[in-house]
Amino acid sequence: MTKPQLSTLTAEPEVPELSELPAPTERRSRLRLPFSPWHLVLIPLSFLLVVPLLWMLVTSLETEGEANRFPPVLIPENPRFENYSEAWAAAPFGHFFLNSLMVTLVVLVSNLIVCSLAGYAFARIRFLGRGALFVTLMATLMVPFQVTMIPVFLIVKWFGDNVADGLGIDHIGALMLPNLATAFGIFFLRQFFQTVPVELEEAARVDGTSRLGVLVKIVLPLSLPALSTLAALTVLTSWNDFLWPLIVITSHDQMTVPLGLSYFQGAHRVKWPLLMAANVMSLLPMLLVFIGAQRYFVQSVANTGLKG
Amino acid sequence: MPLLLGRLGRTESLSGWALVSPAAVLIGIFGLLPVVMSLVLSFQHSDLLTPETPWVGLDNYRKLAEDPVFVEAIKHTIIYTALFVPGTMLVGLFVASAMNRSVRFISVYRTTAYITMAVSTISQGIIFLWLTDRDYGLVNAALNSVGVPSQPFLASPSQALYVIVAMTIWGWTGFSVIVYLAALQGVPAELHEAAAIDGATAFTRFRTITVPLLGPANLFLVVWLTINALQLFDEVYATTRGGPLRSTTVIVYYLWDRAFVQFDAGYAAAMAYALFVVILLITAVQFRIARKHAHIS
Numbered sequence: 245m246t247k248p249q250l251s252t253l254t255a256e257p258e259v260p261e262l263s264e265l266p267a268p269t270e271r272r273s274r275l276r277l278p279f280s281p282w283h284l285v286l287i288p289l290s291f292l293l294v295v296p297l298l299w300m301l302v303t304s305l306e307t308e309g310e311a312n313r314f315p316p317v318l319i320p321e322n323p324r325f326e327n328y329s330e331a332w333a334a335a336p337f338g339h340f341f342l343n344s345l346m347v348t349l350v351v352l353v354s355n356l357i358v359c360s361l362a363g364y365a366f367a368r369i370r371f372l373g374r375g376a377l378f379v380t381l382m383a384t385l386m387v388p389f390q391v392t393m394i395p396v397f398l399i400v401k402w403f404g405d406n407v408a409d410g411l412g413i414d415h416i417g418a419l420m421l422p423n424l425a426t427a428f429g430i431f432f433l434r435q436f437f438q439t440v441p442v443e444l445e446e447a448a449r450v451d452g453t454s455r456l457g458v459l460v461k462i463v464l465p466l467s468l469p470a471l472s473t474l475a476a477l478t479v480l481t482s483w484n485d486f487l488w489p490l491i492v493i494t495s496h497d498q499m500t501v502p503l504g505l506s507y508f509q510g511a512h513r514v515k516w517p518l519l520m521a522a523n524v525m526s527l528l529p530m531l532l533v534f535i536g537a538q539r540y541f542v543q544s545v546a547n548t549g550l551k552g
Numbered sequence: 553m554p555l556l557l558g559r560l561g562r563t564e565s566l567s568g569w570a571l572v573s574p575a576a577v578l579i580g581i582f583g584l585l586p587v588v589m590s591l592v593l594s595f596q597h598s599d600l601l602t603p604e605t606p607w608v609g610l611d612n613y614r615k616l617a618e619d620p621v622f623v624e625a626i627k628h629t630i631i632y633t634a635l636f637v638p639g640t641m642l643v644g645l646f647v648a649s650a651m652n653r654s655v656r657f658i659s660v661y662r663t664t665a666y667i668t669m670a671v672s673t674i675s676q677g678i679i680f681l682w683l684t685d686r687d688y689g690l691v692n693a694a695l696n697s698v699g700v701p702s703q704p705f706l707a708s709p710s711q712a713l714y715v716i717v718a719m720t721i722w723g724w725t726g727f728s729v730i731v732y733l734a735a736l737q738g739v740p741a742e743l744h745e746a747a748a749i750d751g752a753t754a755f756t757r758f759r760t761i762t763v764p765l766l767g768p769a770n771l772f773l774v775v776w777l778t779i780n781a782l783q784l785f786d787e788v789y790a791t792t793r794g795g796p797l798r799s800t801t802v803i804v805y806y807l808w809d810r811a812f813v814q815f816d817a818g819y820a821a822a823m824a825y826a827l828f829v830v831i832l833l834i835t836a837v838q839f840r841i842a843r844k845h846a847h848i849s
Binding site for chain 2: 279280282283285286289290291293294295296297299300303311312313314315316358359361362364365366369370371372373374377380381383384386387388389390391392393394395396397398399421422423424425426427430454455456459480483484486487490491501502503505506509516519520523526527530531533534535538541542545546
C-alpha cells in the first residue's frame with residue numbers, strides 16, 4: 245500500500261499555492277506517468293464492489309439450467325431476455341412501479357413545501373413559542389421508527405375508518421400520510437435558510453412583500469442546492485422503504501417496488517434467473533436517478549455527516 | 553433584527569405559526585402522539601384489532617426480562633452491531649483512502665462505491681442469497697477454487713448472522729465512503745507536505761495527521777451506524793426470516809413478529825421502549841466518550 249502512494253507523491257511536483265483561497269477539495273494532479281499506479285488498486289477494488297450487481301445482471305440473462313450449474317456459468321451462452329418479460333408477466337410490476345412513483349412524488353412534494361415553510365419560520369421569524377416548538381419537533385429525530393410504528397398503524401387505521409378509505413390500512417395513502425413532513429427536513433432547511441443574507445429579504449419586506457412572498461420569491465430560488473439535496477434524500481428513503489409498507493399493505497395492487505419484489509421472491513423462491521430479472525427491473529429506476537443526480541445524493545450524506 | 557413588540561410582534565407570531573402549523577400538526581400526529589401512545593400501550597394488552605385494551609401494569613416488561621427469545625435477540629443484535637459498525641468503518645476508510653486521489657476516471661471509481669447506497673435492502677438480500685447459495689453460489693465457487701470446501705452460509709445457524717454482517721457492510725459502503733471522502737478532503741495538504749519534508753513516511757503521516765483529523769467523521773459514523781445496526785430488519789426479512797433456528801432473530805425482527813404476526817402489540821410496544829432506552833443510552837455514552845477525546849480534533 246505504501247509504495248504506490250510514495251511514487252504518486254514523488255510524481256507530483258510541488259506547486260506553490262499562490263492563488264487566493266485554494267478549495268480544500270482541490271488536489272494537485274500533474275502526473276508525469278502515462279497512468280497512475282493507483283489504477284492497479286482501484287480497478288480490482290471497484291470490480292469487487294460491483295460484483296454483486298454484475299452477478300445479478302449475468303444471472304438474469306441465464307436459463308434455469310445454466311443458473312443451476314456448479315461451478316457457475318460466468319457468461320450465458322445465449323442471453324435469455326425472456327426472463328424479463330416472464331417476470332413482468334408473473335406479478336403486477338406495473339402497479340408496483342406506479343405505486344412507488346405516486347408515493348414518492350407525493351411525499352417529496354409535500355416534504356419540500358411543508359419543511360420549507362416551517363424551516364423558514366424557524367430560521368427567520370420570532371414567534372411566540374418558537375424555541376419550545378423547535379425542540380419538541382426535533383426530539384422526534386431521536387425516536388426510532390420501531391417505537392412509533394405500532395401506534396402509527398392504529399392512527400392510520402383510524403384515518404381509514406373515519407376520514408377516507410384511501411388513507412387507511414392496505415391503501416397507498418397509508419404510505420404517504422405519516423411521511424408528509426420530517427423533522428430532519430425542517431432542521432436541514434432551517435440551517436440553510438440561516439445562511440441566506442438577510443439584507444436581501446429586508447429590502448423586499450420594506451417594499452411590503454409578505455413573509456410567504458419573500459420565501460417563495462427570494463429565499464427558495466437561492467436555496468436550490470439545499471432543496472435538491474433534501475429531495476435526493478427523500479426520494480431514496482421513500483422509494484426504498486420496506487418495513488412500513490410491509491406492515492400496512494397486503495393487496496398486490498397496493499404494493500410498492502421493494503414490497504412487491506419481496507412478494508415475488510416468496511412466490512418464485514429458487515427460480516434465480518426470473519428472480520434476478522425482477523430484481524434488475526426493480527433496481528433500474530433508482531439506479532438511474534442515483535447516477536443522474538449523484539451529486540445531490542452524495543451531498544445529502546456528506547452534509548448530515550459533517551453536522552454530526 | 554430588532555425584537556418587535558406590540559402589534560407587529562403579534563403579526564409576527566401569527567405568520568410564524570401559520571408557516572409552521574402544517575409541519576407541527578403532521579409531526580404532532582405521526583411523530584409525537586405515537587411516542588405517548590406506545591408508552592401507554594406497553595402497559596396494556598392489545599391485539600391491534602379488538603378495541604378493548606385491558607391494563608396489565610408492568611406485566612409486559614416483566615415478561616420481557618424472562619423471555620428467552622428476547623434475550624437471544626439481544627445477543628444477536630449485540631454481536632451484529634459489534635461487527636457491523638467497525639467493519640463498515642474500516643471498509644469505508646480503506647475504500648475512501650484509495651479513492652481520495654485525482655487520477656483519471658476517479659468519478660467512475662467513486663460511483664462504484666456510492667452506488668451500493670441506492671440498492672434497496674430487499675434487492676440486496678436477494679442478491680446475497682444467490683451469491684452465497686450453498687449449491688450454486690458464486691462465493692462457494694471462489695472458495696472451491698482456492699481449495700476451501702463449500703459453506704452453507706445463510707443456511708447454517710452458525711454462519712448466517714456473519715453473512716448478514718458482510719452483506720450489510722457492502723450495502724453501507726457507499727454511505728461510509730462518502731463520509732470519509734468528505735473528511736479526507738478536509739485534511740489540509742500543507743500538513744502532509746510539511747511532515748513529508750521532515751521525513752515522515754506515508755504511513756506515519758496517515759496515522760498522525762489524517763486519522764486524528766477524522767475524529768468528527770468517526771464519531772458521526774459510530775453513532776449513526778450503531779443506531780441503524782440496532783434497528784436491523786429488512787435484510788433479515790429478505791434472507792433468513794430470523795432463522796435458521798432463530799440464529800438471526802434480532803430485536804426488531806422479533807418485535808415485528810410479535811406485533812404484526814402474533815398480534816401481541818402491548819408486549820411489542822414494551823420491547824420497542826426497551827430498545828429506545830438502549831439506543832438513547834448508547835448514543836449518550838458515545839458522545840461522552842467522544843467529548844473526552846475531543847481535544848484531538
